[in-house]
Amino acid sequence: MHVPVLLNEMLNLLVTNPAGIYIDGTLGRGGHATEILKMLSPEGRLIGLDRDIEAIRQTEETLKEFGEQAIQIHGNFADMKTLCKTVGVSEVDGILLDLGVSSPQLDVAERGFSFGKDGPLDMRMDQSQGRSAADWVNEEEEEALANVIYQLGEERDSRRIARAIVQAREGRRIERTLDLATIVGRAKGGRRGPAHPATKTFQALRMAVNAELESLEAGLEAGLSMLREGGRMAVITFHSLEDRAVKQCFKRHVVKRVSLQQGGEELNFDEPSVQQVNRKPLRAARQELANNPRARSAKLRVVERKMAA
Ligand SMILES: C[S@@+](CC[C@H](N)C(=O)[O-])C[C@H]1O[C@@H](n2cnc3c(N)ncnc32)[C@H](O)[C@@H]1O
Structure with a gap:
């Protein structure tokens, strides 16, 4: 069992076009993916990625009810551009990354993630x-x-x-x-x-x-470059190193609007132009914290690809 964190906050901010195409880069047990799919109209689709083959196997079962609207691909979200091309998708309306490991990965001693359960020292997601x-x-x-x-x-x-x-x-x-x-x-x-x-x-x-920070850097860049105008990317982090990487990457892509005379920086038109949806990261509300201790350190940051001027 994996309880998805910041679920309502994420849904409210990410799903802006029910007929759109969405990527869940960290499918896990499909908790977030199921709720995104429920918000979509029959034209909407969700591509779910996970580098853990077990997550793909399990969600093939749990997401069956959504038929062809749900597509699962085994792979690293760092390669999302290439992976999505294999199903004919190069532009999307929204991307979710819910970082780290899932509860089932931690719970199975054989995966070797847990210091509390004896198992082989593996820890590879893939x-x-x-x-x-x-x-x-x-x-x-x-x-x-x-x-x-x-x-x-x-x-x-x-x-x-x-x-x-x-x-x-x-x-x-x-x-x-x-x-x-x-x-x-x-x-x-x-x-x-x-x-x-x-x-x-x-x-x-x-x-x-798992080269997690390297994958995160590559996944953020790939994701931002796949967003349609008005499309959004939502990232849930669980510790300061991840959050810092997300914050800094988003910052690099937010075009400064201050003019040079006022001491601002030069605009870089080569970069995909995005804007912050929430200036401060969102944290779990008291009720969620009471029900899910994993939510304690969770932070949600969201950016949106700007419309061309
Ligand atoms: C916190 S869980 C996601 C839980 C999911 N949102 C849910 O509601 O069930 C993180 C998942 O992302 C996967 N993952 C982590 N890093 C990844 C990466 N770079 N590429 C693809 N999957 C990754 C893990 O294998 C794990 O299944």
Whole structure:
């Protein structure tokens, strides 16, 4: 079960043309996608992407009721332009990215995302390619590991943790989630707050294994270039690194309206021209927070492709 976050806020801001074409770049269990499809008229379509083949398999079942209005494609949203071309779509009315992992991915121990469940240390959203988290922790140099844990996990004890990982792997390979969680927990001197001591290290590894920030940058650029005039892109983030990347990308594309004499910047007409729909990111309301703790850190940013002057 995956409870979609900021659902009503997203629907109100994203679906402006019921007969339009929409992309859900992070289909997951299809929670957001189902509600978007319900708002569409018979001409409207939704293309759902996910790099996890299990998400595609599951939503082929759950979205069956929408017939040909729902199209699922296995792939990375970074490649949305090429993926959508395979079904004859190059321009769309709206795009949703709801970042991170889904509850079912976290819940299945075999996927290796959870420090609370013993499983193989995998963490790949797309298990058909790339290096697993076990490959990362067993093969990377100590300094590279420390840098990843520091930069992507914002973990202050990154050096100590990287040292402990390198020491532990001297006699054996680290292959299991609980093994890694114990090594990290010990390096941090045990549990001190409400969060598990391995939370940030696991987040960092997951982001590195799946090259999440690189995909996000590429997906934002691809998405903005596919929007029709008046089309919108909505992004839900769950931590500061993702939100910063979205904020900065949107900012780069918002053409400054201040004249040069007033100290503004030169307009760059090469860029797709977009405007912010909400200047400040939207957060979950109190009622949603009470029902879904995952919504606590969620932020929704939306931009709209401007009409030509
Ligand atoms: C938070 S869940 C989405 C949940 C979905 N909105 C719902 O309501 O069920 C994120 C999903 O996006 C997928 N994902 C993450 N990064 C991706 C990427 N770069 N390309 C495609 N799918 C991605 C994950 O595999 C996961 O299934």
